[in-house]
Amino acid sequence: MLINDVNEFELISILAKVLDQGHAKWGMSSMNHLDLTVSNGDDAAAWAPNTPYEVFTMDACVENVHFRRDFSGWYEIGWKTLASNISDIASMGAQPLYGLVTLGVPATFSVKELKEMYQGFADISGQYQMMMVGGDLVRSDNVFISISLIGGSDAPPLTRSKASEGDVVILTGTVGASKAGLLLLQKELPIYDNNETFLIEKHRKPYPHVSQGKVLSRLQNVSTMDVSDGVFSDLTKLCESSECGAIIHSESIPVDDQLSDCFPEDFLKIALSGGEDYVLLATVNPDQIDNLKQNIDLFVIGKIVSKEQGISVLDTHGNHQDKNDFLGWDHFR
């Protein structure tokens, strides 16, 4: 059954059902989201805000630019596109609340594939206790998925611009696995071993660090970003916003054993340049580290220095490493 075999109402009803069942599996429904006053099917979703701050983000994926259908199933593509939005909310220290999706698909796209994608939306929504509350389906020759997400927070939103000299730079999880998974998929091997499968799975199905963001939001003078374009590239952006520099120690970068096993030569380059890890990169006052460690996993990878010192990556011997090895994703190159 193709999209142009069913009318718009039927299609919306099929997809709303996938979402409702998915949300219900996680104990969520429009009924227990008391703040939600209008959901799927009207011109807009609506609610009564009940947090002192709201955050608002939008992120899109385009076929053959951000994903390939031979590298991931539609379930994972749906999961991951929403994950990248949830991660932006996480980086502000907020809880994701309500999402909308605009899908651009050709008329010959199958309803089965669409349902798989919605199952991905539903499952990650439930996992993070948020709801997809509507959207739009438009005709497009190449597939794109554009998602918009609202989050709520009790604390003022975290930003990129509060890093200052003396702060330590931390990561809330390992990095590089997603990029490694992509590199493995690009090899198109007939079979993958356990380590490789682990890395590929991390590429396909990331878990954003929402609870870590909330813990960070309780501190003062914290800067955060999510690692979407690569640690080095994202740290560069954070330092530009905060008008500071940073020194990173490459041996401190947390990586999964599977990454260093599969890529014994290149794992550090992959870890620093590879994007889509969706852990948080943050700068905090060193006094806060011990306390933070009681609540979240974290890895100190370096420190903030003056703007004039720029950004350096040092190896175990204190030698500067070539930054060109660590450049990440640029959206138009």
Added chain:
Amino acid sequence: MLINDVNEFELISILAKVLDQGHAKWGMSSMNHLDLTVSNGDDAAAWAPNTPYEVFTMDACVENVHFRRDFSGWYEIGWKTLASNISDIASMGAQPLYGLVTLGVPATFSVKELKEMYQGFADISGQYQMMMVGGDLVRSDNVFISISLIGGSDAPPLTRSKASEGDVVILTGTVGASKAGLLLLQKELPIYDNNETFLIEKHRKPYPHVSQGKVLSRLQNVSTMDVSDGVFSDLTKLCESSECGAIIHSESIPVDDQLSDCFPEDFLKIALSGGEDYVLLATVNPDQIDNLKQNIDLFVIGKIVSKEQGISVLDTHGNHQDKNDFLGWDHFR
């Protein structure tokens, strides 16, 4: 200068400047939007909500599906894409507040064209006292513009589902001009007269009915939708949501003189089937009409009947007209 000639930071800075200057022209800035705590350049925008209700919508346009670059300039394409989102907020009775945009463009898209599009966003934002607060630029072979918009309202959001027997059906403005403008553009005439230019302009640059929506939101038991797919098609959706039928009198449909002059045979078909008018279609209790008329222009076009009676369009003699003439935009046919 093409997009891939400038780096991401420069490009964001160029576009942010277009928005800032555009907003400023209308007396708006991040400074006087006191609720806005984080704007362009972070992972998400953020604010302190200060209305009891918020509404949230998303709408996208795809090149050669929803617009053609030989039919409208990028300025108008930007304006209109945001207009369709503002109109969804209007139909809920709310005030548009904050918008995000995701643009999918090829790397060879010119910065000049992108700035024109952003000028369109900036001007309609200012006109409606809302702000574009961020977005995302992704690579895509065919151009798409996906916009997401938050609105705020003191009154509970209007919906499609409150029409009941005895209500009158109203429009807040004329319909059909946008479709007529499109039909004229499709003729690709070497020159257009004043009437034709009027209709083409209505196609290219619609003005959503936000203030009308706010007036309607003060009433009880109102149903509203914006006319985006065509009066007949949108009324059908409203009746399905409200589980009712409707009788429309074709001679009551408000049309611009320019439309009836240019299309003396077909203007009613065009008025009832043509979408993208972005006026409001509403059902209200007949007692409220006189009061409403003191605050907004409105045109009574029919009444709500029982579900069993379905939806009919009657001519001046009370004869049923063929509904197939009035079917509007279906997103996948």
